[in-house]
Amino acid sequence: MEQLMKDFFLFLSKNKALNAAAKKWGLRFGANRFVSGETIEEAISKVRELNEKGLVCTLDHLGEFVFSTEEANESADYCIKTLEAIYKSGVDCNLSLKMTSLGLDISRELCINNMRRILEFARDHGNIFVRIDMEDYAHKNITLEILHELLEDYSNVGTVIQAYLYDTVGDIEALKDKKVNLRLVKGAYKESPEVAFPNKADVDENYKKIIKQHLLYGNYAAVATHDDAIIDYVKKLEKEYNIPRTQFEFQMLYGIRTQTQIDLANEGYKMRVYVPYGNDWYGYFMRRLAERPANVAFVLKGMFTK
């Protein structure tokens, strides 16, 4: 039943008509539990509140389905506006983005040009770090190729490695000497057993393996999970191998396990909250529901209270 619901919400997340309609609705159905606001002003104000609680943040301007060069450039402009707002407001926050929204599916050159524009602005305005979110497997190799190219010229960029993929250990090994800051996650997309571990237990084991691998290489890890077993594992590694707290951080999504986020910050860990904003919230919201159908209860409540 749970798998059916997951598949249903992943199916809904790809519905272009609903996605287009949702932009006009405003944040509805309880989406404001997971999306910080529609405007950059609302998002910065949420980031400031989180900073006051000892949490650092990464902002993501939500965007799905980019079909034209104009839309890709517009999306890059939004990233730059977001960086400008972070810089001017002085909040403790960096930026996360998706390369498909910068035109990766249109042309590699368009995407790289947009990435360079964003990274240069970020470097010149407080050297803000920019994280390339990892999308589905079809985009994995090209994302890593582009990252390797960008690392030749910029040090304020990193990406995400997904533990559910068989390639993961090799991909981390290939980045070892570049000293890159990697976010490590379990993986959020529906992938075939040809490329990804079908069993959750194997994903969890591989996740632990790559966290240890990356940390013992001496590189910076952002461990992005809501899973206590993984958080405890990182704490165990910290003690066992004397890993300094300046070499890793925890990350969680806005609106999920908020008290745990605060507890980790109070324990002295760097805790970064992924804060999405924008009017293109529909796909992101559906993916959060797919991840944890228990959240549907919030949606039902939202439908009657909004």
Ligand code: FAD
């Ligand atoms: P799960 O295996 O989903 O859950 C383990 C346990 O954690 C649960 O049993 C429960 O106890 C607890 N838990 C999980 N969710 C909740 C909840 N909503 N409320 C309460 N408890 C909960 N994926 C990508 O593919 N690419 C990315 O770029 C990417 N970026 C991410 C960035 C951040 C900051 C985070 C947190 C996740 C990101 N993900 C990304 C998603 C990630 O891959 C997982 O799909 C997602 O985090 C769920 O896995 P989990 O590790 O939290 O644990």
